[in-house]
Amino acid sequence: xxxxxxxxxxxxxxxxxxxxxxxxxxxxxxxxxxxxxxxxxxxxxxxxxxxxxxxxxxxxxxxxxxxxxxxxxxxxxxxxxxxxxxxxxxxxxxxxxxxxxxxxxxxxxxxxxxxxxxxxxxxxxxxxxxxxxxx
Numbered sequence: 795x796x797x798x799x800x801x802x803x804x805x806x807x808x809x810x811x812x813x814x815x816x817x818x819x820x821x822x823x824x825x826x827x828x829x830x831x832x833x834x835x836x837x838x839x840x841x842x843x844x845x846x847x848x849x850x851x852x853x854x855x856x857x858x859x860x861x862x863x864x865x866x867x868x869x870x871x872x873x874x875x876x877x878x879x880x881x882x883x884x885x886x887x888x889x890x891x892x893x894x895x896x897x898x899x900x901x902x903x904x905x906x907x908x909x910x911x912x913x914x915x916x917x918x919x920x921x922x923x924x925x926x927x928x929x
Contacts, residue, residue, distance in 0.1 A: 806830040807912040813855040814838040835885045844868045844882045862903050
């Protein structure tokens with residue numbers, strides 16, 4: 795049961811106008827709107843609920859047309875039927891040189907954009923519209 799306590803230890807940040815493409819291991823693919831991102835996970839809006847535990851690849855399309863592609867598992871989904879919205883959180887697989895991992899250069903890219911967007915995010919006083927994610 796959700797107790798309202800914040801358990802995240804890694805800062806999340808918002809990248810305005812960033813999009814997400816995803817492809818599940820079974821080949822199903824789709825697009826979505828980025829809500830927020832951290833070094834370990836991504837939260838985004840999707841058009842239909844994803845199944846928790848699913849392995850997928852997400853590509854974050856940055857406003858400067860650069861992209862970051864990462865592998866991870868769906869760890870949380872939430873649907874607001876009256877608004878016809880679905881949300882998913884994907885926790886990234888570890889970073890490393892093994893083929894099962896995300897490449898270390900992807901983590902370096904996230905850290906680089908985090909420096910810009912996390913600072914902008916905090917200085918502008920933005921508030922992430924939070925949905926009841928228990929992660």
